[in-house]
Amino acid sequence: MHVSHLSLADFRSYERAEVPLDPGVTAFVGPNGQGKTNLVEAVGYLATLGSHRVSADAPLVRMGAARAVVRAAVTHDGRQQLVELELNPGKANRARLNRSSQVRPRDVLGVLRSVLFAPEDLALVKGDPDQRRRYLDELITARAPRLAGVRSDYDRVLKQRNTLLKTAAMARRHGGRQLDLSTLDVWDQHLARAGAELLAQRLELIAVLQPLVDKAYEQVAPGGGPAAFEYRSPAGDRFAEARTREEFAGLLLEAMADARKQEIERGVTLVGPHRDDLVLKLGELPAKGYASHGESWSYALALRLASYELLRGEGGGEPVLVLDDVFAELDTRRRERLAELVAPGEQVLVTAAVAEDVPGALAGARFTVADGRVERG
Secondary structure (H helix, E strand, O other), X not given: OEEEEEEEEEEOOEEEXXXXXXXXXXXXXXXXXXXXXXXXXXXXXXXXXXXXXXXXXXXXXXXXXOOEEEEEXXXXXXEEEEEEEEEOOOOOOEEEEOOOEEEOHHHHEOOEOEEEEOHHHHHXXXXXXXXXXXXXXXXXXXXXXXXXXXXXXXXHHHHHHHHHHHHHHHHHHOOOOOOXXXXXXXXXXXXXXXXXXXXXXXXXXXXXXXXXXXXXXXXXXXXOXXXXXXXXXXXXXXXXXXXXXXXXXXXXXXXXXXXXXXXXXXXXXXXXXXXXXXXEEEOOEEOOOOOOHXXXXXXXXXXXXXXXXXXXXXXXXXXXXXXXXXXXXOOHHHHHHHHHHHOOXXXXXXXXXXXXXXXXXXXXXXXXXXXXXXXXX
């Protein structure tokens, strides 16, 4: 799988950009602030419906423009598809496949698959649990795009449930009448059903991902592991023995019942996949708070390399690998090891401030990015 052409309209700093691409390695080189990352961010957005830099779409639209369009020709197994996303901040985004077919944005998931490693990924190790939850859920969706609907359903039900809990908490604090919370039972059922699917998918993913992460960490930082992780939930370890979606749903209902009094007092849902964490470990110690800067970088890189190996090994097309301004952050040994590992990829997109930051093992096409222009050569 590779992107053969990338088109941008009013995306980030680009009023217009047309970038023909080939399989193999392509490097975008230019001073910081010239738009290199904007190009690979667009590729990542087409693959995941999200940016690795911001949580909302508004910053992706060029100043003064009403909307942005990202379009890519994607080649897989000799067949080319044109995927297009129109970003409309404050309104519903639109999507098209092969120009004529208007579909829901989530229906284009899977047409392009990518794995992106960027400086922001340090937050996977050092940041809050939401960073690690997003990592798991995006990888789940990359493996099975239909699960984007499950994630959307869970978020919708969670929002409704939190609204009800917040209203109940406000009434209680201000001495208002006692609200009828019978509808909370209905939302509990919906949340448990969607949450059970999401929880089961996360745990299944962790089981296959764990050995790949440990192997990748050993490749980039020999002798520094083992790299391991465990799934941790405020509901405790009650999910450890569950095997079916029905069992997960029942245990989530049980956890919500146990927490209901506290949830009504605080006005928020306190248990469920949205509160869980993936605890990363190096040896016996948690990586967060104990790993050095270099170890944290290596761990973040291992998580992305493991994602790449998992997706390429499961069929559906080898994902496009994006390395956004990462080589300048790595020491010489890690830089060379990473270059050797990724060089055989079907398509590898690299950004760098100076050409010297791109290792020799990643020889390939070069684009110069400066003053809003993307020029080959």
